[in-house]
Amino acid sequence: xxxxxxxxxxxxxxxxxxxxxxxxxxxxxxxxxxxxxxxxxxxxxxxxxxxxxxxxxxxxxxxxxxxxxxxxxxxxxxxxxxxxxxxxxxxxxxxxxxxxxxxxxxxxxxxxxxxxxxxxxxxxxxxxxxxxxxxxxxxxxxxxxxxxxxxxxxxxxxxxxxxxxxxxxxxxxxxxxxxxxxxxxxxxxxxxxxxxxxxxxxxxxxxxxxxxxxxxxxxxxxxxxxxxxxxxxxxxxxxxxxxxxxxxxxxxxxxxxxxxxxxxxxxxxxxxxxxxxxxxxxxxxxxxxxxxxxxxxxxxxxxxxxxxxxxxxxxxxxxxxxx
Amino acid sequence: xxxxxxxxxxxxxxxxxxxxxxxxxxxxxxxxxxxxxxxxxxxxxxxxxxxxxxxxxxxxxxxxxxxxxxxxxxxxxxxxxxxxxxxxxxxxxxxxxxxxxxxxxxxxxxxxxxxxxxxxxxxxxxxxxxxxxxxxxxxxxxxxxxxxxxxxxxxxxxxxxxxxxxxxxxxxxxxxxxxxxxxxxxxxxxxxxxxxxxxxxxxxxxxxxxxxxxxxxxxxxxxxxxxxxxxxxxxxxxxxxxxxxxxxxxxxxxxxxxxxxxxxxxxxxxxxxxxxxxxxxxxxxxxxxxxxxxxxxxxxxxxxxxxxxxxxxxxxxxxxxxx
Numbered sequence: 297x298x299x300x301x302x303x304x305x306x307x308x309x310x311x312x313x314x315x316x317x318x319x320x321x322x323x324x325x326x327x328x329x330x331x332x333x334x335x336x337x338x339x340x341x342x343x344x345x346x347x348x349x350x351x352x353x354x355x356x357x358x359x360x361x362x363x364x365x366x367x368x369x370x371x372x373x374x375x376x377x378x379x380x381x382x383x384x385x386x387x388x389x390x391x392x393x394x395x396x397x398x399x400x401x402x403x404x405x406x407x408x409x410x411x412x413x414x415x416x417x418x419x420x421x422x423x424x425x426x427x428x429x430x431x432x433x434x435x436x437x438x439x440x441x442x443x444x445x446x447x448x449x450x451x452x453x454x455x456x457x458x459x460x461x462x463x464x465x466x467x468x469x470x471x472x473x474x475x476x477x478x479x480x481x482x483x484x485x486x487x488x489x490x491x492x493x494x495x496x497x498x499x500x501x502x503x504x505x506x507x508x509x510x511x512x513x514x515x516x517x518x519x520x521x522x523x524x525x526x527x528x529x530x531x532x533x534x535x536x537x538x539x540x541x542x543x544x545x546x547x548x549x550x551x552x553x554x555x556x557x558x559x560x561x562x563x564x565x566x567x568x569x570x571x572x573x574x575x576x577x578x579x580x581x582x583x584x585x586x587x588x589x590x591x592x593x594x595x596x597x598x599x600x601x602x603x604x605x606x607x608x609x610x611x612x613x614x615x616x617x618x619x
Numbered sequence: 620x621x622x623x624x625x626x627x628x629x630x631x632x633x634x635x636x637x638x639x640x641x642x643x644x645x646x647x648x649x650x651x652x653x654x655x656x657x658x659x660x661x662x663x664x665x666x667x668x669x670x671x672x673x674x675x676x677x678x679x680x681x682x683x684x685x686x687x688x689x690x691x692x693x694x695x696x697x698x699x700x701x702x703x704x705x706x707x708x709x710x711x712x713x714x715x716x717x718x719x720x721x722x723x724x725x726x727x728x729x730x731x732x733x734x735x736x737x738x739x740x741x742x743x744x745x746x747x748x749x750x751x752x753x754x755x756x757x758x759x760x761x762x763x764x765x766x767x768x769x770x771x772x773x774x775x776x777x778x779x780x781x782x783x784x785x786x787x788x789x790x791x792x793x794x795x796x797x798x799x800x801x802x803x804x805x806x807x808x809x810x811x812x813x814x815x816x817x818x819x820x821x822x823x824x825x826x827x828x829x830x831x832x833x834x835x836x837x838x839x840x841x842x843x844x845x846x847x848x849x850x851x852x853x854x855x856x857x858x859x860x861x862x863x864x865x866x867x868x869x870x871x872x873x874x875x876x877x878x879x880x881x882x883x884x885x886x887x888x889x890x891x892x893x894x895x896x897x898x899x900x901x902x903x904x905x906x907x908x909x910x911x912x913x914x915x916x917x918x919x920x921x922x923x924x925x926x927x928x929x930x931x932x933x934x935x936x937x938x939x940x941x942x
Binding site: 315317318319320321322325326327328330331333334335336337338340341342343344346348349350381382384386387388400404411412413414415416417418420421422423424425427429431433435 | 638640641642643644645648649650651653654656657658659660661663664665666667669671672673704705707709710711723727734735736737738739740741743744745746747748750752754756758
């Protein structure tokens, strides 16, 4: 279950605590990146994208809208170490031209890049904003959940953080985005193969994908595992396009969102042993960014190991700036 | 894949013909009521509901919106003779009050009535119309597809047709709807148990759920099976609330939509043998409404067996009346 930040969703959080969410045939219910059915160990997740909330057409081509949405959903499968099979696409568009076809073409390309196919969907003409909801289905033998992190584990992340957020900041201030940052926002690539490789190569204790930003997603992982996560600011793999931003991009890397990288917990030293092979295989950095200790929440340390305040949630761009 | 009527979706139909929609792990791809994964024989379908397109809040309580959407999606599982396991709900609402909670309460109640649970979802605050996309997952041993009807088969439908459409007509002309018609629209009940019973009790050759209206859905079934379906107007189980409408409600029963009953093809005489037991078990009529012959399309016969024109698609209320 993905929930937007902030107190506007307190109602629904309370509701989910009361709702009937476990039953026969359900291996993993709400609260993780995917639900997992007992039948065939099918992992499921959905991701809703709405124009003016999650994207503006000025920022994305129609094909990008489809690609982005499908990769955001596939990123949830990756976070459970599930192999994608296919997706259902529910789409509402206003116009009678090739809008739907171009968005669906991006969806299909996004799926194809992960060995998955379009399974079906629902298409509606609507005068409102473009709505695209992607539900992905995958298969998983041993799902990696958010809840398995233990004190003493290390916290690692794939890739670079803050690039997509840097692009949004640029567009919102009507300046040109760094091309690499723009690509990070427009064409994220779910870390499917990377997640399967990591789950095979090192015992992963817990994993989540970075959609809200490392600070928020690490907090989800900490809460699900009942632990405290300590992040070391100096180790964060800040995207080069984020570095010109305040605090050398650390705030964007922690709070920007839309990275669709993986964050996971593993026993000490086991990831270090495979990190070079990972980087060689995928051409993607793998960085230890912190550790797990007893407690709750997420803490941030500076280069000298002193606690420093977590950048404020002012970087939650959609919560504050959507009309 | 559900597609709205009319030529505005020609683009996407062409696209789907080109798209990559079969692959490893896919037993049934787009074009039927559900997709079916090889893994665990999991059946999947989604249904997108958008305010002002599929419903008005003046017609439905917030709980009704959730109930209706989940039953519409479960109706697709029923059409494949799949047993519901759970659903993902993607919801966008504008307000900060209990709107989301009340809609989700209707979703959860709708699932519970079918022995299914909430698996997860995605919740977004959006200033636009209420958006609710429900993806249901079920398990199925032998999916009943749209494509198995053969010349000589009989065509049967469950329940009564045109009730929901009668309610919409009343509301659209600012009159009070018949209470039974209003209930048919607000609280449809997917024919889950009925479909499983029928699939056990009689060899079903093909099945579809009635969401667009019998004329349109029979046409989908005929096209998928490569046959012609002949409907006999005098046999149609017209909902009592539809009878005051023109043509004694036959046009509403054929073109009204939103019935969420089942329409299926079976060998001659096999359903007749179990129809009384069905009616006794479910308190629901089961009516033979026509037959299958070689050819294509859907024909309508009057009481004397003479061809009569199919009522025009003017009853597709959303295509013409949404802004």
